[in-house]
Amino acid sequence: MRRTAFYLPTMKDTPAEAQIVSHRVMLRAGMVRQCSAGIYAWLPLGLKVLNNIARIVREEQDAAGCNEVLMPTIQSADLWRQSGRYDAYGPEMLRITDRHERDMLFGPTNEEMVTELFSRDVKSYKQLPLNLYHIQWKFRDEIRPRFGVMRGREFLMKDGYSFDVSKVAAAEAYKRVFISYLKTFKRMGLVAFPMKADTGPIGGDLSHEFLIEAKTGESEIFYDSALNDLDIFNTDTSDAAALDQAFQTLTAAYARTDETHEQGEFEAAVPELRRRTARGIEVGHIFYFGTKYSEPLGAKVTGPDGAEIDVHMGSYGIGVSRLVGGIIEASHDEQGVIWPAEIAPFHVGLVNIKVGHEGCDAGCQQLYDALRSKGVEVLYDDREERAGAKFADMELIGLPWVMTVGPRGAESGMVEVKNRKSGEKVEVAFDKGLELVMANAPRR
Amino acid sequence: MRRTAFYLPTMKDTPAEAQIVSHRVMLRAGMVRQCSAGIYAWLPLGLKVLNNIARIVREEQDAAGCNEVLMPTIQSADLWRQSGRYDAYGPEMLRITDRHERDMLFGPTNEEMVTELFSRDVKSYKQLPLNLYHIQWKFRDEIRPRFGVMRGREFLMKDGYSFDVSKVAAAEAYKRVFISYLKTFKRMGLVAFPMKADTGPIGGDLSHEFLIEAKTGESEIFYDSALNDLDIFNTDTSDAAALDQAFQTLTAAYARTDETHEQGEFEAAVPELRRRTARGIEVGHIFYFGTKYSEPLGAKVTGPDGAEIDVHMGSYGIGVSRLVGGIIEASHDEQGVIWPAEIAPFHVGLVNIKVGHEGCDAGCQQLYDALRSKGVEVLYDDREERAGAKFADMELIGLPWVMTVGPRGAESGMVEVKNRKSGEKVEVAFDKGLELVMANAPRR
Numbered sequence: 001m002r003r004t005a006f007y008l009p010t011m012k013d014t015p016a017e018a019q020i021v022s023h024r025v026m027l028r029a030g031m032v033r034q035c036s037a038g039i040y041a042w043l044p045l046g047l048k049v050l051n052n053i054a055r056i057v058r059e060e061q062d063a064a065g066c067n068e069v070l071m072p073t074i075q076s077a078d079l080w081r082q083s084g085r086y087d088a089y090g091p092e093m094l095r096i097t098d099r100h101e102r103d104m105l106f107g108p109t110n111e112e113m114v115t116e117l118f119s120r121d122v123k124s125y126k127q128l129p130l131n132l133y134h135i136q137w138k139f140r141d142e143i144r145p146r147f148g149v150m151r152g153r154e155f156l157m158k159d160g161y162s163f164d165v166s167k168v169a170a171a172e173a174y175k176r177v178f179i180s181y182l183k184t185f186k187r188m189g190l191v192a193f194p195m196k197a198d199t200g201p202i203g204g205d206l207s208h209e210f211l212i213e214a215k216t217g218e219s220e221i222f223y224d225s226a227l228n229d230l231d232i233f234n235t236d237t238s239d240a241a242a243l244d245q246a247f248q249t250l251t252a253a254y255a256r257t258d259e260t261h262e263q264g265e266f267e268a269a270v271p272e273l274r275r276r277t278a279r280g281i282e283v284g285h286i287f288y289f290g291t292k293y294s295e296p297l298g299a300k301v302t303g304p305d306g307a308e309i310d311v312h313m314g315s316y317g318i319g320v321s322r323l324v325g326g327i328i329e330a331s332h333d334e335q336g337v338i339w340p341a342e343i344a345p346f347h348v349g350l351v352n353i354k355v356g357h358e359g360c361d362a363g364c365q366q367l368y369d370a371l372r373s374k375g376v377e378v379l380y381d382d383r384e385e386r387a388g389a390k391f392a393d394m395e396l397i398g399l400p401w402v403m404t405v406g407p408r409g410a411e412s413g414m415v416e417v418k419n420r421k422s423g424e425k426v427e428v429a430f431d432k433g434l435e436l437v438m439a440n441a442p443r444r
Numbered sequence: 445m446r447r448t449a450f451y452l453p454t455m456k457d458t459p460a461e462a463q464i465v466s467h468r469v470m471l472r473a474g475m476v477r478q479c480s481a482g483i484y485a486w487l488p489l490g491l492k493v494l495n496n497i498a499r500i501v502r503e504e505q506d507a508a509g510c511n512e513v514l515m516p517t518i519q520s521a522d523l524w525r526q527s528g529r530y531d532a533y534g535p536e537m538l539r540i541t542d543r544h545e546r547d548m549l550f551g552p553t554n555e556e557m558v559t560e561l562f563s564r565d566v567k568s569y570k571q572l573p574l575n576l577y578h579i580q581w582k583f584r585d586e587i588r589p590r591f592g593v594m595r596g597r598e599f600l601m602k603d604g605y606s607f608d609v610s611k612v613a614a615a616e617a618y619k620r621v622f623i624s625y626l627k628t629f630k631r632m633g634l635v636a637f638p639m640k641a642d643t644g645p646i647g648g649d650l651s652h653e654f655l656i657e658a659k660t661g662e663s664e665i666f667y668d669s670a671l672n673d674l675d676i677f678n679t680d681t682s683d684a685a686a687l688d689q690a691f692q693t694l695t696a697a698y699a700r701t702d703e704t705h706e707q708g709e710f711e712a713a714v715p716e717l718r719r720r721t722a723r724g725i726e727v728g729h730i731f732y733f734g735t736k737y738s739e740p741l742g743a744k745v746t747g748p749d750g751a752e753i754d755v756h757m758g759s760y761g762i763g764v765s766r767l768v769g770g771i772i773e774a775s776h777d778e779q780g781v782i783w784p785a786e787i788a789p790f791h792v793g794l795v796n797i798k799v800g801h802e803g804c805d806a807g808c809q810q811l812y813d814a815l816r817s818k819g820v821e822v823l824y825d826d827r828e829e830r831a832g833a834k835f836a837d838m839e840l841i842g843l844p845w846v847m848t849v850g851p852r853g854a855e856s857g858m859v860e861v862k863n864r865k866s867g868e869k870v871e872v873a874f875d876k877g878l879e880l881v882m883a884n885a886p887r888r
Contacts, residue, residue: 041557070491117479121474
């Protein structure tokens, strides 16, 4: 993509309204603009990042055997009355009356709707297990929205729901998602710590939150540093025993947020040298809640013996738009974002030091064409603009690699290649530079 | 995808609530389920079709130089008060009050919001032309939602907005989108007729609707059959003169809906043998409306001489979710849908006549692996189910090709290959069958 054809309104000044780094950077890098309190429009650069996160979530959900659906944003209040949550939910639920005076709401979550949807078509135990997920905009009318997309009102979430014939089968589904979430976050360049959690308004008796470490996190977290070294990603999750073992290993180590932390337990369980206290950002939350929704909403299947069974359910959320902010909080420096490779909006930034100079233009065009022909996404800054401003923008938007062609280099066929994360720069021949940035580049 | 792992609840009976074929088929084929009046959940098969349509729209918008953004669904009423449309819009607008008693609304369209967004970052004529689009859920509180996704309340729409320094430049943007829309619909296997239209509540002085022919269409259309033979797709749209010529050619032929039709004019302009009357479904609508929104919302740029200019705008809509129904209306038979290749949720259906039979299982596995390894999407019906039921489902969901492996064929390495559209069947060797279905298959 040529910068002159790409709508990327970067800002030099730090916006006064932004209190945390991700919010500041997202405004400065032209990723989002606020439309109303806690409600954002995504500009092209931000949308590319959001889509990359959603794509990884989708791929890992599909790999875990889940089925993607798309439920609407507007729901009928009646469903929530049936589950008893309509009155219980409080003022965070955006309540709406339509032209026929029917009570509607903008879904903050979808347990009721998916349970009702399930009950229409699934009648037999033979159709289970089933796990349905969607990636859809939600609304929670936060009293004081803040921190940009980290605590917005309209936000994009992946929420998934599992349906099983028994508690044992449901626990297996829960563990499968648990492992799948760790893989999902790892692909985003994140270490996510699973923490035992309260179930809150969703209800149920088993729940974990997934938090990533970041100085600006909203929760205090306490964990056993042994967790950093665990690697469970070769687990065969179709084997119940192996799945359970991985789950037990991953949940054995102490990891709690301040909500459930017990200092005495922490000290008894974890040797002093391995005790870690940090701040964390919640990026996922999973629940097993049995028949809490299937009973009132009548989601039953016929079992092998012909008797009706209330299905056992779990729900599984990942904050997709929140992760954009979360990843920036976890990965940035003074100059801007440092995107993990799979999340980066473009893999390579290409800077033409002197637009209009024959050698620079030809050299850049050659690199641009070579990258694109291999499916490597590149943002080519072809503006007539000072080199310094171009470099500053590239640091700000945080692409993994920046290739720079200047008049001297163009003459001798050399390009400067800089790694955003390490800061290392080398001056190499075009071919060598392409080889360098293309190693491990995502191809799209 | 294996059918046993794919959530596809097809129905044998015709649902009583559905009055038109696309609605009936979408329910029977397990594509959607209604959640409230005019509000649908998309099940996996329907979502794949919806995403294919959105992908084509996106690719053609990008090819036309537009930039993708994503604006939120919930908007502030104040913006609409500034443009004067808040009171004018009527009860179709879903009005909402948030917890702080602020007036909000679920966007039925985005002229106001995009104009405001534009005005924050674009200050100079040098940043123009600009065309921003998004694909987002909208809400229009229809008094009597009907015809499934064809006239729903919550619907997915691509809406784009062009910004230019002058009326002349804006007309060029308008024509470029005009041509791009014809390409977009053509890729979906549709012939779309551009019709001169009233501007309605959007306002402005130039507008075209795009209609596809279908017996169940909501409008009567009158056109010159010469339009069927026009082909403008090699137009270089960056050349203003060529662009204008293509536009003039395409709009010269008579084509009107009943809203603007004049019988006398029709008869004067079109020889009797070329006069066509049919029914049509609106799938796109474009507007040029000058400074109608930029003036009240203060969207100005500085011109070359330093003077401020109100930007000239147009808006451009494609009904993405409506197209799912529209394409079915235009392409189906008694048995079900006949998907155009680029829209089909899977390119190939694979039917195992006798699951558990060694030869059938091995043969199907071989074909399944071969197709997947080439990136061809295949739905493998591996259920233990009567062959007749499997065939009926394949006809219903309308995949372009069905490959069938039975015990006799498996033994001699033969597969039956059926084309959904022509109904032609051949029995050929596996390799030959693969060759046949893979010619022109989209690869994903």
